[in-house]
Amino acid sequence: MAVRVQQGIVSQDPMALYIQAILKKNTVNVEGAYERLRSSLDSFDQAPISTIHSFCYSVLTRFPFETGHVLTAQIIPDVEVVLNSLAEDFWRSYISQQHSYVVAAAIELELTPQRLVQFWKRVLSQHGLKMEHELSKEVAEQQIKEALGKLKVLEREWVRILEDLYKWFEQNKNFLKKEWGDGEKISLIFDIVGRAVMGEAFTPQAIKLLAELRPEKIVGAVDKRFKAKTTPVPESLKFVQYVVESQYQLGRGLYIISLAYLKERLPEFKERSGILVYDDLLLRVAEALEGDRGKDLIRQLRGIYKAALVDEFQDTDPLQYEVLKRIFEPAKGSLERYLILIGDPKQSIYSFRGADVFTYLKAAKQVSKVFTLTRNWRSTPDLLRAINTLFGTHSNPFVFPEIGYLPIFAGDPGSKRRLVISGSGEEPGLEIWFYKGEDEKPLTKSEARARIYEHVASEVTRLLNSGASIDHTPISAGHIAILVRENQQAKRMQKVLSRYNVPSVLHTTESVFSYT
Structure with a gap:
């Protein structure tokens, strides 16, 4: 050129x-x-090509004085390794040392170390998240104290509650047998309260059973079927509501205290171990840019980099955008620096990592110029017309008004590339399958998935055996791609294709050693 x-x-x-x-x-x-x-x-x-994290790493190592970076720090790719250790320690050093009611609540709410890790990862992905006062450790500890107080008050009432329950069950045993079966559940309830009389804490299984005995659930069932045949629910049965509410209050307090523990222990753990995780690289650069030497650091970086092109910008989080903006955003009317953001909010898929589509929408309002690509060189004209019809008929197809839909046109409108089946002509550009169960009832997810796997495999087989061609070239299995959301779905699809004797290759990010 x-x-x-x-x-x-x-x-x-x-x-x-x-x-x-x-x-x-x-x-x-x-x-x-x-x-x-x-x-x-x-x-x-x-031109250097890097992820935002590797760019931040190069900034830290190139400017250790300005950023305060310790060059001997070891970088580990996933914070989960650290969080696993902290979650186990939190259980061992805090939860297991609490009252048995607290331990039971943690188990009932599945506040396992594994669940804690996922909760913590979600919180950590939201950079700059601040705890409100009502979510402070002190408030949470007070909530746990109050919940334990309610449960301990009940301890003095167990004998009376047991007597009232026995009397009420005897008066309404016919209704209860129809509602709860052969009486096994009733026996379990008496066993739960009997153990409480003896001073034992509620087990997670007991809490689940008691939740079914809440007065409003019983009254609702009585009013519907047996109102005239049953006596009123005893006042003492309200203890169930206290137990269930207290357990959830305990669990909520534990979640909040776990955040306070994480905030205190995570930095200590990383400093003691001499490690950094990927997000630390970003956070340290952000802090350095805001620090006392920030202006000097920005000046030096601008002397090296004149422009930044950020691809897949829709998957950027607020902190990443702030770092990029501080370094590369040009002064108004200046041509000395360029910050070019390339993305599509309709493709934002990494919210679980902290990506925020609102960051994209905010940036779109702040940049000096916006360009929209309306020509597609990868898809056939028929497919593009179908997609335009699908999304263009809705005034707000992507929920947020700021994310509109503009028609897309073929880069080569005269393209003759078509999927043609011998004897039946061209195939449609887009085909949508609808599934219904028997008697027009909706399918469950598992039923729908099973039917989709079979339908796709059947359709692939039909195409391969139909004499279909593209540009007069007979199609083979290698011409067909099947897209799925999860690796497990890909494995399941491959098994079904194998049953149809259709060869396939799995493209995945998983290690080959993870397959059996």
Whole structure:
């Protein structure tokens, strides 16, 4: 292209036409423009390509004085390794040392070390998240104290509660047998209260059973079927509500206290072990940019980097955007620096990692210019027309008004690439399958998945055996791609294809050693 520009050769290449139009419009010296293009082409491969985390790592290691980075720190890719150790320690050093009611609540609410790790990861992905006062450790400890107080008050009433329950069950045993079966559940309830009389704490299984005995559930069932045949629910049965509410109050307090524990222990653990996780790289650069040496650091970075192109920007979180903006955002009207953000909010898929589509929407309002790509060079005109019809008929297809839908046009509208089946002509650009159960009832997820696997495998087999072709080339299994959301779905799909004798290759991010 640079040679064509230099020699003035007219080309029908859209990019060449674009560049030639710019040169003509601005009366730029063609020879000088050629040299710039040639120089850019020669140095193109020298442009650093990195993730935001590796970019931050290079900033820390290149400017340890300005950032306060310890060069001997070991970088580990996943914070989960650290969190697993802390979660086990939290259980061992805190939860297991609490009153048996607290331990039972933790088990009932499945506050296992594994669940804690997932909860903590979610919180850590939200950079800059601050705890409100009502979520403080002190408030949580007070809530746990109050919940334990309620349960201990009940301890003095167990004998009376047991007597009232026995009397009420005897009066309504016919109703209860129909509602709860052969009386096994009733026996379990008496066993629970009897153990409480003896001073034992509620087990997680006991709490689940007691939840079914809440007065409003019993009254609801009585009113519906046996209102005239039953006596009123005894007042003492309200103890069930106290137990269930107290257990959830205990669990909520534990979650909050676990956050306070994490906030205190995670930095200590990492400092003692001499390790950093990926998000630490980002946080430390952000802190350095805001610190006393921040202006000097920004000046030096701008001396190295003149522009940043951020691909898949829709998967950026607020902190990442702030770091990029502090370093690269040009002054108004300035051409010294460029921050080019490339993305599509409709493709935002990493919210579980902290990605925030609102970061994209905020940036779209702040940038000086917005360009929209409306030509698609990868898909057939038929498919693009179908997609335009699907999304273009809805006034707000992506919930948020800021994320609109603009029609997409084929880069090559005259493309003859078509899927053609011998004897039946061209296949439609897009086909949607609907599934219904027997008697028009909706399918369960597992039923729908099983039916989809079979349908897809059957359709692939049909295409392979139909004499179908693309550009007069007979299609083979290698022409067909099946997209899924999860690795497990891909494995299941591959098994079904194998049953249909269709060869397939699995493309996944998992290690080959994870397969059996």
